[in-house]
Amino acid sequence: MKKLLIAASILFLPFSPATAAEGENVIIEPPAEGTVSREDGLTAWARIYEVASHPRCSNCHVGADNLPMWSGPTYGKPRPHGMNINAGESRIGAEYVQCSTCHVIRESLNDIPHAAPQVAMTWQLAPVEAEWFGKGSVEICNQLRDPERNGGRDYLELASHLDHDLILHWAWDPGGGREPAPYDLQTHVNDVLAWGVAGYPCEND
Numbered sequence: 001m002k003k004l005l006i007a008a009s010i011l012f013l014p015f016s017p018a019t020a021a022e023g024e025n026v027i028i029e030p031p032a033e034g035t036v037s038r039e040d041g042l043t044a045w046a047r048i049y050e051v052a053s054h055p056r057c058s059n060c061h062v063g064a065d066n067l068p069m070w071s072g073p074t075y076g077k078p079r080p081h082g083m084n085i086n087a088g089e090s091r092i093g094a095e096y097v098q099c100s101t102c103h104v105i106r107e108s109l110n111d112i113p114h115a116a117p118q119v120a121m122t123w124q125l126a127p128v129e130a131e132w133f134g135k136g137s138v139e140i141c142n143q144l145r146d147p148e149r150n151g152g153r154d155y156l157e158l159a160s161h162l163d164h165d166l167i168l169h170w171a172w173d174p175g176g177g178r179e180p181a182p183y184d185l186q187t188h189v190n191d192v193l194a195w196g197v198a199g200y201p202c203e204n205d
Helices: 002-011 038-052 137-144 155-164 166-170 185-197
Strands: 069-072 076-080
Touching: 038 137, 038 185, 155 166, 155 185
Parallel strands: none
Antiparallel strands: 069 076
């Protein structure tokens, strides 16, 4: 009976932000509260910004004009997506030509140069609230820590979003000769967790 009571008490222990969680693709293990200084948090943010501002991530983080961008080393000057693509207010192209017409759902590798990237989920733009193409570090930092502009997420929920959104994973394995986003998914998740534990510092604080 005593063993049963102990087991039951463990089941109902409150969740601690420092508890490690096995995600679908990454380990979500935030540092203990109070262990990440503001300076270290800003260092983590600098790496987060490198990822967020990279073309593999920022090209679909566009505004209310709903125009995905083409940019990066192989594109020269940044410009709107070719073929006059407009993703519409739906952000999936439902009003015009659906993104999935070319960005079809599939699980195989993107190994054909210049072919439309494809992942195992519906291709779409990020929400308008997550517009940051062409923005600087301070702007994106304040945006990502603002619940009204980040989907109401705290740092654990941001990490969980990174874990299960397969379009985001494509950024580190884009195939077809494309330049991947810097670092890797696990490092990016770790940086988000460290930045959150540090209190979401931004350079303008």
